[in-house]
Amino acid sequence: MGKPPNLYTFPDTDELAKSLRAFVIDAQNAALERHNKFRVGVSGGSLPKTLAKALLANPSGDDDKVNFPKWHIFFADERAVPLDHEDSNYRLVKEELLDKIPEEMGKPEVYPIDTKYMDDIQEMADQYEQTLVKSFAARDSVKIPMFDLLLLGCGPDGHTCSLFPESPLLRETEAWVLPIENSPKPPPKRITLSLPVACHGIKIGFVATGAGKKEILRKIFDTEEGHSLPCGLINTSAQERVSWFTDFAAVEGVQFPSRRGSL
Numbered sequence: 001m002g003k004p005p006n007l008y009t010f011p012d013t014d015e016l017a018k019s020l021r022a023f024v025i026d027a028q029n030a031a032l033e034r035h036n037k038f039r040v041g042v043s044g045g046s047l048p049k050t051l052a053k054a055l056l057a058n059p060s061g062d063d064d065k066v067n068f069p070k071w072h073i074f075f076a077d078e079r080a081v082p083l084d085h086e087d088s089n090y091r092l093v094k095e096e097l098l099d100k101i102p103e104e105m106g107k108p109e110v111y112p113i114d115t116k117y118m119d120d121i122q123e124m125a126d127q128y129e130q131t132l133v134k135s136f137a138a139r140d141s142v143k144i145p146m147f148d149l150l151l152l153g154c155g156p157d158g159h160t161c162s163l164f165p166e167s168p169l170l171r172e173t174e175a176w177v178l179p180i181e182n183s184p185k186p187p188p189k190r191i192t193l194s195l196p197v198a199c200h201g202i203k204i205g206f207v208a209t210g211a212g213k214k215e216i217l218r219k220i221f222d223t224e225e226g227h228s229l230p231c232g233l234i235n236t237s238a239q240e241r242v243s244w245f246t247d248f249a250a251v252e253g254v255q256f257p258s259r260r261g262s263l
């Protein structure tokens with residue numbers, strides 16, 4: 001049995017962002033040594049804002065540089081809406097982060113969904129899987145793509161990516177990207193990384209902040225039932241490869257050993 005996930009907690013998002021930055025840069029530098037590129041899967045929701053705070057801060061030294069030109073940014077989940085729609089995760093990441101990257105830092109390669117498949121969500125998922133196949137090598141030589149880093153959110157019901165509690169999608173073992181026709185949270189049509197892909201990241205960082213997350217974090221970390229929620233399933237499967245970045249408000253009352261402050 002491996003070690004449990006890491007649960008870090010900070011007084012506020014400014015402090016959280018400093019530690020998240022160190023975590024991301026460690027993952028980036030390890031990936032650049034491994035294969036000279038950094039493949040990251042990002043979520044929408046509240047994450048892009050905190051991520052931007054982490055990445056756009058001034059570097060404290062040579063080891064603390066964000067090397068955006070080596071970044072390949074994929075979406076952990078996406079809503080089947082135009083890329084400039086208010087529900088689009090791409091739009092969120094673009095407005096919160098991509099548009100704010102200073103010219104001199106260089107630009108990452110970004111892989112949005114192909115919106116021409118909006119009326120055929122299965123086709124949209126298949127096409128996004130092909131996007132991953134092109135980046136992660138042939139489908140038959142790689143069983144499950146291994147992101148260098150997955151940056152995920154946690155919904156108040158314990159969902160992550162667009163994997164919702166008790167969804168039959170949680171039983172998928174083959175596909176890398178899945179369609180959803182009837183998401184319990186609007187908009188209904190989405191695509192998402194499958195659970196095996198979400199569990200397979202070399203590093204997985206969850207970001208959960210605010211008092212609105214405390215009930216679900218208590219459930220995920222302190223109850224048996226929480227282990228079968230999507231976030232709990234990733235905790236159980238990926239163990240110490242998972243790190244949670246939370247603020248004090250989000251972990252109020254959580255018993256699971258949590259480490260205050262830095263990594």
Ligand SMILES: O=C1O[C@H](COP(=O)(O)O)[C@@H](O)[C@H](O)[C@H]1O
Nearest residue numbers: 043044045046047153154155161
């Ligand atoms: O619907 C979604 O929700 C989750 C969680 O969002 P949050 O605002 O509670 O952080 C998000 O991670 C996912 O990408 C998004 O599509």
